Amino acid sequence: MKFTAVAAACVSLISQVLADSTIAGSSSSKITLPATFKPPQVFKNANLVHIISLEKSYAKESINVLVENVSPEPQDEYFLPFTSQQMERIGGIEVKDRKDATVTGFGLEAVEFDLSSDIQYYRIKLPTPLPAKGQQTLGISFYYLDSVAPLPAAIQQSEKQYLVYQFSAYCLSAYPTLKQKTEVKLPSSDITDYTKLASSGETKEFPQKQGSKLTYGPFPEVPAGAVSPVKVRYEFTKPVNFVSHLERDIEVSHWGGNVAFEERYTLFNHGANLSEQFNRVKWAQAQFFNPQSYALKELRFPLRVGSKDVYFTDVIGNVSTSRFRSNKREANLELKPRYPVFGGWKYPFTIGWNADAKSFLKKKSGDSYILNVPFLEGPKQQEGAAFEQTQIRVLLPEGAENVRFYTTIPESSITGYTVDLQKTYLDTIGRTVLTIKARNLVDDLRDRELIVSYDYSLLASLRKPLIIFSSMITVFVGMWAISKVDVKFSTK
Template sequence: MKFTAVSAAACFLVSQALGAINISQPSLSSKITLPATFKPPQVFKNANLVHVISLEKNFAKESINVLIENTSTEPQDEYFLPFMRGQVKNVGGIEVKDRKDASLLGFSVEAVEFDRQSDTQYYRIRLPTPLPVKGQQTLGISFYLLNAFAPLPTAIEQSDKQYLVYHFSAYCPSVYPTLKQKTEVKFPSSDIPDYTRIAGSGETKEFPQKQGSKLTYGPFLEVPAGAVSPVTVRYEFTKPVTHVSELERDVEVSHWGGNIAFEERYTLHNQGANLSSQFNRVKWAQSQYFNPQTYALKEMKFPLRIGSKDAYFTDAIGNVSTSRFRSNRREAVLELKPRYPVFGGWKYPFTIGWNADSRHFLRKQSGDSYLLNVPFIEGPKQSEGISFERIQIRVFLPEGAENVRFYTNIPGSAITHYTVDLQKIYLDTIGRTVLTIKAKNLADDFRDRDLVVSYDYSIAASLRKPLIVFASTMAVFVGMWVVSKVNVKFSTT
């Protein structure tokens, strides 16, 4: 897709909605510090709450749809979301919106730092406008939990089914009283051999109610603030639990070559059950004729932007021949197979890269200003999903690029650090401008989010490298000519 005026305008609107970040500062902090004695003030109540937990992929996605009401005597704009201390490091992608008005923007989410020894930690949600006394607003809160599952049993045969265990509370954790709520849990299949049963209410004698691949706990009435009801579920997940502990993504912009070069380096793990016996390659090869479901990762598919070219794939040993790249007017897809099936507990580091025409991503604005629009993350697209723990994105801009700013619709709480530096590579003099962004705890649901980088690049800066190359070449020729005129003969007289 070409970077048209319409897409550029859309990126500009997104940037205005999310706010521009000037990277003149060396770091970014998404935490606020409060006194160690802090407790969220009881200024809200949850009139109605629906908690949805999706375990259909290899990460947990939780959604909280809640109707909040201001019960204080003053307008309020701070709503607190609690997490257990062990969960905080695995929480990511927190987003908040108004369920009744999707166009309402301005919700901000920040981690609260007050007492690291406390069992409960908080995120603060700031509403776009203070909620008046007795006013109500319907919030849609969504987030992801990485590293949330444990296989049970922890070791199985390579042809066995895999089962995972997940722990949560039937009462949605909240620092405010809730008048009515229920929790729905969605699974990838109806094979759920074990789950916690609790006493029901009214005509329902026991919770949960099971309908196919879904369990429903509740409805519960008059749940006090801070109440919990521990639940454990064990369910079938005969797919790889694919987790990327580290992703390094480089985007190199070349104005003279009209090219954008992408390279991604993955440290990939399968967090599923370990093998209980030694891997049998013969048995594995025989089973592939029937193409059974397996918890081993045996192939990956990378959908790239249309027009991508020159794709490559290597691992720690070298080039891998079991890959296929096809690119046409409708699609660009890189399909690859790891050198070996990646079973639970195994690791597979590898690198992919490709080139693309810069006109699909880069647009010149007025004067010397340019706008670059690339995906924040891409990566493989698998039916079971992929989670990313640590992400580092480096955007190599042309030598002499100035006034660098970036905008992204990735949740702000996911971005932990950003810098702008100079780095010397081929034939550079002062060094290329490099924007580095670090993020954490994202799922592949964010793979289509944008990273928009604006910068100034003058004509003088663009001519620096060719002029230096020309001058250097001429200096070499002149030097050779001077040397050739020197008389190095020895006289015998």
């Protein structure tokens, strides 16, 4: 009884979310403004803290800013500037109120005003207009993919790898900032080179180094649009995992009570290339001591509890160097590629598994169902992984209709969706397929929800068995009719 009550509460909550929200559409649609557009100077940044995390193979940035309305009228549009290069690599943008997590409703849309301009904007729509002299603390977070570069670009098999990241000590802003600082978090204290800036205060120069962290600032008032280019070079003896394409299929079977998952990866290591030919003997000798390496040698996939029938293949065929552990508390897939993936190398592969439909599928009411699955799973590595292009396909039963979806993935990364039909075995009209495309995702977004609601009537569920039954009857009747035909030659 307790489990039933909990399940009913979960279904009620999900249905309410779906009722209050529309289908997540294409976030690639932009607001078109005149080419002469300039963000109106109606705000100032009273205090800003810019945090850059380079602890993984991609850059994660956070901007915590206290915004003040300096105009006499209430304002609800805050513009966030990026360079054109950053716009191509940015993903996972989220905005929230730093002081009150219950405040929701922040809108985020890309602004298109002049494609030739190096500065582009995202427009943040505040939930409620900020009155004159009013203040609000915004927490803005996002990721940059493929933004670090190895230096040197080619090294030997046993050498350490160093990466370079370029940014601005002044956080790029469309508004003047009264006080700010930039913190850079690195994976280790081995920071071989970084740009130094002169200071007019008590500190002689920036940055201040504390272990694996660099701090630029605090800086006094900085005008809108000001930048101060800096560069940091640091040790990163791990692979730079970059998935250019991920195709994830989720197939729902009501009759089989099963949800089948399959993921197809095109994986690259964007780390330093080898300066000489790969030596397998040296590699085997080094593995005896298990040193750190910038080559990718294994992948770990934490799956949902209850996952089964796991398989792992690449372009050659089945790969036996894998291990799957499953019990009541965990389900982990550990696998090794056929070869260590060094910088510049590519490794395409496929994994798949089955799971009990009861873990993901709930009946809402009548003919309505709700499917709740992770939008993104993928490998969970210490060094992280980035996904440039992601396609999610949810294959629903034949006859499913009125399909809607909601996801907790940042809307700025969703580029579009379609609902089509696809014919498979013994289908007549074809199965309903929901396809969602996303860009610039990272493993930090693992296990974000994808909730799909649809209607599946009793008649639709009986369509396939009735067709199979009628087909068999037709075949038997046809065979009986043929058997009654007299094909003997007459003697007359």
